[in-house]
Amino acid sequence: xxxxxxxxxxxxxxxxxxxxxxxxxxxxxxxxxxxxxxxxxxxxxxxxxxxxxxxxxxxxxxxxxxxxxxxxxxxxxxxxxxxxxxxxxxxxxxxxxxxxxxxxxxxxxxxxxxxxxxxxxxxxxxxxxxxxxxxxxxxxxxxxxxxxxxxxxxxxxxxxxxxxxxxxxxxxxxxxxxxxxxxxxxxxxxxxxxxxxxxxxxxxxxxxxxxxxxxxxxxxxxxxxxxxxxxxxxxxxxxxxxxxxxxxxxxxxx
Ligand code: ADP
Ligand code: MG
Ligand code: MG
Numbered sequence: 001x002x003x004x005x006x007x008x009x010x011x012x013x014x015x016x017x018x019x020x021x022x023x024x025x026x027x028x029x030x031x032x033x034x035x036x037x038x039x040x041x042x043x044x045x046x047x048x049x050x051x052x053x054x055x056x057x058x059x060x061x062x063x064x065x066x067x068x069x070x071x072x073x074x075x076x077x078x079x080x081x082x083x084x085x086x087x088x089x090x091x092x093x094x095x096x097x098x099x100x101x102x103x104x105x106x107x108x109x110x111x112x113x114x115x116x117x118x119x120x121x122x123x124x125x126x127x128x129x130x131x132x133x134x135x136x137x138x139x140x141x142x143x144x145x146x147x148x149x150x151x152x153x154x155x156x157x158x159x160x161x162x163x164x165x166x167x168x169x170x171x172x173x174x175x176x177x178x179x180x181x182x183x184x185x186x187x188x189x190x191x192x193x194x195x196x197x198x199x200x201x202x203x204x205x206x207x208x209x210x211x212x213x214x215x216x217x218x219x220x221x222x223x224x225x226x227x228x229x230x231x232x233x234x235x236x237x238x239x240x241x242x243x244x245x246x247x248x249x250x251x252x253x254x
Contacts, residue, residue, distance in 0.1 A: 002069055002085060002167040004030045004053075004200060009064035011045075011052045021062070022048045024225035030200040032167055037211060037236060038204045040222030041244040046204045047091050049222075050172040053202075054088035055081050068168065083112055085167030089157035089174055091204075096144035101156060102126070104144045105163055112164055129162045132192070134185050150177035158189040169193070170202045175210035187213030208240040223247040 011023035022045045030036055038046055052059045053066060055078040066073040068084055076084060096104060105126060110116045117125070130137060133155045145153055154174055161169055171190065175183055187210060193199055194214075203216060211219075211233070219235040220227045221244070228247055229235065 002032045002200065004028075004073075004086075004168045005065070005067045006053075007065045009049075009052065009066060010062045011048055012060045012062050013048070013058060014060075019060075022059075022225050023052065025064070026226060028220065028227060030168060030202055032200045033197040034218065035194060035201040035203060035214065035216045036218045036220060037216040038202060038220050038222050038227075039206070039208070039236065039239055041248055042206060044222045045225040046206075046222050047172055048225075050088055050090070050170045050202075050204055053081075053086060053170055054078065079111065082108075082166075083114075085112075087161060087164060087166030087169045089154075089161065089169070089171045091172040091176065093145050093148075093153045093157060095146050097146060099144050100141050101144055101159075102140040105140075105160065108160065109163055112166075125163060126159075129159055133159055133162075133189050135159065151179065151182040154178055154182065154186050155189075158186050158193075161193055162189060165193070166199060168200045168202070170204065172204045173206065174203070175205055175207060183210065184213060190214055208236050211236045221247055 006026055006028040009023050009026040010021060012019045012021045026049060028036070038049070040046055048059060052061060055076065061074055068086065071084065073081060073084070073086065106117065106122065126140065127137065130139065135155055145156070148156065157174065174186060178186060191214060194201060203210070203214060216233055216236065219231055219233060221229040221235070221239065223244065
């Protein structure tokens with residue numbers, strides 16, 4: 001059973017005004033089969049945590065450790081992390097001009113599985129996953145994220161999630177910009193992946209509404225670059241009612 005362990009993680013970025021520390025000692029353990037919601041105000045460092053775990057070059061780890069089953073994740077390249085089973089659905093997915101969704105998915109699956117999926121079963125797999133996400137088959141021939149609507153981008157992220165079957169899935173604001181129907185379809189996709197109990201999910205979100213569809217095992221409040229409170233699903237209800245104000249007083253959020 002895969003376990004992601006984050007210990008005292010400190011992360012900085014270079015800005016025009018010098019180096020800025022954004023993550024100030026994050027501790028978190030995510031096991032396969034568990035769902036953790038990371039909730040917090042804008043600017044608290046949630047996306048920085050997601051990018052740091054995925055290996056984005058912009059973020060410098062200044063101290064702390066991240067391991068997956070004891071293996072040092074921070075030593076791995078972005079590709080190695082993906083092959084090890086770490087998946088990131090970005091808050092703002094990037095365009096990949098000239099690469100169709102269909103080719104992108106097959107190339108990713110080949111890289112992660114270590115061999116090309118058999119064409120017949122692969123085509124069926126993709127078709128069925130797309131149907132479940134209510135995606136038009138023609139979508140597969142479009143270039144990745146080029147001209148995609150907000151909802152299409154998020155569906156495409158969940159399509160990747162369903163086909164790539166990671167051990168640890170980091171979903172950054174997958175709910176943002178979705179209307180009610182899209183939110184439900186995307187959430188159902190995430191739940192299908194969770195059902196087999198083989199994925200550990202880090203659900204990063206500002207709003208509690210996605211948690212009506214996806215029940216977290218743990219909720220963590222993120223403020224000022226750290227987890228400041230952890231609890232069960234009931235903590236999300238408290239946040240829904242009270243907001244983040246009590247955590248950000250005294251400038252805790254930045
Ligand atoms: P959240 O996802 O919780 O809204 P972010 O991780 O996006 O927070 O940002 C946390 C803080 O770090 C913000 O003050 C943001 O401006 C800053 N920050 C994040 N990424 C960068 C970057 N690449 N360059 C400069 N500042 C950054
Ligand atoms: Mg933000
Ligand atoms: Mg963010």
